[in-house]
Amino acid sequence: MKYDTNxxxxxxxxxxxGIKAGEELAKRGLKTLVIDRKQEIGAPKRCGEGLSDRxxxxxxxxxxxxxxxxxxxxxxxxxxxxxxxxxxxxKIGKGGGYIIERKMWEKxxxxxxxxxxxxxxxxxxxxxxxxxxEYVKGIKVNYMGDELELRSKIVVAADGVDSRIGRMAGxxxxxPLVEMDSGFQYEMAGVKLLDPNKMELYFGSEIAxxxxxxxxPKGKDVANVGxxxxxxxxxxxxxxxxxxxxxxxxxxxxxxxxxxxAGGIPVTSPVEEFVGNGIMLTGDAARMVNPIxxxxxxxxxxxxxxxxxxxKDAISSGDVSKEKLQRYQDIWMEKHGDEFRKILKVRHxxxxxxxxxxxxIADMVLxxxxxxxxxxxxxxxxxxxxxxxxxxxASPSAAKFLMGFLKG
Amino acid sequence: MVATINKDKCMYCGACTSVCPFMxxxxxxxxxxxxxxxxxDCGICVKACPVGAIKLIPGGGKE
Numbered sequence: 001m002k003y004d005t006n007x008x009x010x011x012x013x014x015x016x017x018g019i020k021a022g023e024e025l026a027k028r029g030l031k032t033l034v035i036d037r038k039q040e041i042g043a044p045k046r047c048g049e050g051l052s053d054r055x056x057x058x059x060x061x062x063x064x065x066x067x068x069x070x071x072x073x074x075x076x077x078x079x080x081x082x083x084x085x086x087x088x089x090x091k092i093g094k095g096g097g098y099i100i101e102r103k104m105w106e107k108x109x110x111x112x113x114x115x116x117x118x119x120x121x122x123x124x125x126x127x128x129x130x131x132x133x134e135y136v137k138g139i140k141v142n143y144m145g146d147e148l149e150l151r152s153k154i155v156v157a158a159d160g161v162d163s164r165i166g167r168m169a170g171x172x173x174x175x176p177l178v179e180m181d182s183g184f185q186y187e188m189a190g191v192k193l194l195d196p197n198k199m200e201l202y203f204g205s206e207i208a209x210x211x212x213x214x215x216x217p218k219g220k221d222v223a224n225v226g227x228x229x230x231x232x233x234x235x236x237x238x239x240x241x242x243x244x245x246x247x248x249x250x251x252x253x254x255x256x257x258x259x260x261x262a263g264g265i266p267v268t269s270p271v272e273e274f275v276g277n278g279i280m281l282t283g284d285a286a287r288m289v290n291p292i293x294x295x296x297x298x299x300x301x302x303x304x305x306x307x308x309x310x311x312k313d314a315i316s317s318g319d320v321s322k323e324k325l326q327r328y329q330d331i332w333m334e335k336h337g338d339e340f341r342k343i344l345k346v347r348h349x350x351x352x353x354x355x356x357x358x359x360x361i362a363d364m365v366l367x368x369x370x371x372x373x374x375x376x377x378x379x380x381x382x383x384x385x386x387x388x389x390x391x392x393x394a395s396p397s398a399a400k401f402l403m404g405f406l407k408g
Numbered sequence: 409m410v411a412t413i414n415k416d417k418c419m420y421c422g423a424c425t426s427v428c429p430f431m432x433x434x435x436x437x438x439x440x441x442x443x444x445x446x447x448x449d450c451g452i453c454v455k456a457c458p459v460g461a462i463k464l465i466p467g468g469g470k471e
Contacts, residue, residue, distance in 0.1 A: 037437055046421055125436060162422035162435055175426045177452050182423055184458040231427065237458035262458040264423030 003121055003143070003150070007033045008315055010139055010152040012126050012165045014041050017283020017300035018158030019106060020059070022120075023113035024308035025156075030315060032118045033150070034110075035141065037125040041110050042103030046263030047297070048185065048216050048224050050199060051105075052097035055298030060112055067105035068098040069218040073197050077375065079362035080204030080355040084194070087372040094376045099199075099216045099224065129155060129168045129279075135320070136169050136278035153315050154325075156280050156307065158300075161264050163285035171273050173285060177231045179268035181211050181294060184237035185226030187218070187259035192251040196220050202244070203358050209233050210351050213244055222258075228265055228294055230351075237262070265294040269344060270337075274329035278320050282307055288332070291344045292379050299336065306331045342381025349384060349405050360394045361387065369394070409449040410468030413440045417461035424453035424462060444468045 009025050011018045014036035022034040050072065056063060073096045074088040090096045110120060123144050130138040130149060138151035157165035157173075161180075166173035193215065194200055200215035207213055210230035217223045227241040245252050266287040274281050282288070283300035290299070310328035314320045353361075364370040370390050377383040388406055392399045411424075411433065422435040432446035433453060447468070454462045 039437065044420075123437070160422065162425040164425070164431065164434065167431060174429050177427045177456055180423070180427055180456060182456055182458045231423070231456045234455070236460040238460065260419065262419035262421035262423065264421065264426045264456060264458075266426075 001121070003033070003119070003148070004031075005148070005150055007031050007150065007152040009033075009154045009156060009311060010035060010150055011156040011158055012036075012139065013158035013160055013283070013285070014038070014106075014110065014120060014122070015158060015160060015283060015300070016106065016109065016297045017285070017288075017303065018156065019109045019113050020301045020304035021156055021158055021282055021307050022118035023060070023109075023116045024304040025311060026113065026117035028308050028312040030308075030312060033121060033152070034113065034118055035121045035124045035126060035139070037123065039123045040103070041120075041122070042106035045102045045261055046183065047102055047261070048214055048226055049100050049102050049218070050097060050216055050295065051100050051297055053095050055301055056098070058298065058301050059109065061105070061108055063098070064108065067101045067108055069101050069222075070099045071197055072097050072099060072199055072217070075199045075201060076194055077362070078200065078202045079359050080207065081359055083359070083362045083366060085362055085365045085372065085375070086198070087376060089376060092373050092376070094373060099218050101218070126159075126165060129165060131169070134277055136276065139165075154278055154280060154311050154320050156282060156311075157285045158282050159285050161266050161284040161287070163281065166271070166279070166281050166285055169276050169279040171271065171276055171279070171281065173271055173281070175264065175266055175268070175287070179266065180231035181228035181265040181267050182231045182233070182237040183226060183228045183261075183263045183265050183294075184241050185224055185261040186241070186245075186257045187222070187224050187261070188252070188255045189222045189258055190255035191215070191221050191223045191225065192254075193217050193221065193223060204355050206355075207244060208240055213241065221255075226261070231264065265289065266296075267291040267294055267347060269340065270332075274332065275322055275325035277322050280307055280311065280325055280328060288336075290379065291340065291347045292350075292381075303332060306335075339381050342384070343379070346378050346381055346384050349388070357391060357395065357398065360391060364390050364394060409464040409466055410444045410447045411442055411453050412463050412465040412468050413442065414461045414463070415439075417459050419459055419461070421458065423456045423458055427452050427456045442468060
């Protein structure tokens with residue numbers, strides 16, 4: 001393939017954030033190139049592959065069995081001692097979703113972006129940005145052995161949690177170790193599932209310190225079985241997953257692995273600066289990731305429209321300065337800033353709970369002291385006060401410790 | 409001491425490159441490139457690795 005050397009926008013990274021940004025930019029009449037170092041869109045995944053109906057609507061794709069692998073109508077939360085809290089999210093009006101096949105889904109997304117006019121370049125490793133007069137003006141890339149300099153009015157860094165493009169452009173995207181979860185996952189067949197339409201989430205300091213183990217069904221007996229733990233922990237994520245699978249031998253004795261995945265999951269605030277002169281960050285590169293569960297596909301898809309509106313306006317006016325592009329960050333923060341701050345507070349609270357307190361929360365839900373929808377709302381940063389008050393009632397000895405979170 | 413990647417274990421997932429404060433690690437299509445002159449022996453990548461594929465070795469290894 002031959003490629004032009006001049007573009008309105010070059011998007012680095014063809015994951016959900018970059019592909020959707022490519023589509024939205026092209027729709028606004030901008031000449032857009034999406035670049036990835038990989039030779040295939042969608043693989044390897046670093047993802048549990050859960051996507052809610054709300055985000056599927058934003059993706060612009062019709063649900064298709066080619067990528068929508070398994071309908072999900074709720075979750076089962078399992079306490080350290082094994083108590084199961086079943087939540088039928090569809091029944092309580094919180095919606096459902098699918099476990100998707102990302103390598104297919106991303107190709108569907110990319111096809112839509114191409115229909116909108118975006119071009120794609122794969123197996124292209126960006127090794128530097130072109131910087132002139134304090135502005136990012138393009139990229140230096142090795143495309144299948146050829147050194148190319150590609151110029152653009154704006155570069156979009158959608159290059160994931162290990163964003164080098166942002167750092168090359170002078171934005172601080174380095175992720176502090178304690179704000180990252182280290183993730184490891186097997187996709188397995190032959191697994192015994194509790195319910196093929198429910199996500200299973202296992203909590204406990206011995207199971208997954210500062211994180212959780214998940215079993216996300218992709219079929220009657222196929223699932224993504226994974227773990228995320230505090231990045232600063234001494235033992236590896238793989239250690240915890242292998243240990244748990246061994247301890248649950250009954251469910252896995254007929255199972256085996258069809259794919260292995262790993263990755264770092266940002267569980268913190270978005271980056272301080274989304275933009276610089278001629279550069280915009282999106283998706284995991286901007287850490288648009290829900291810090292309670294580590295999901296980032298939905299927010300990445302949603303950000304594309306915001307990014308494209310501001311990029312179009314900036315390019316039309318001939319001003320792609322940091323000040324001009326700042327409106328993108330303002331729009332995003334207006335929508336999610338407060339929500340993400342609250343979600344992070346929920347996370348920090350749960351990180352400090354011991355196993356007995358997690359057990360107490362499970363007991364409260366099972367005995368009717370707390371309704372399951374409160375647990376679902378926590379993922380949106382709501383209902384923390386209610387949980388803390390209920391916990392104080394259940395364990396007065398921890399009242400002082402718990403009260404601290406009400407004040408904060 | 410320099411971060412050294414065990415190629416047999418490495419998943420090329422980029423967890424280490426995300427947390428390296430010095431851009432001493434770079435994820436490529438099928439390798440993690442270590443810039444040994446930038447590595448400061450801090451060990452952050454060792455902890456971040458989900459599969460324990462990184463060790464600090466005097467002078468660094470081949471890959």
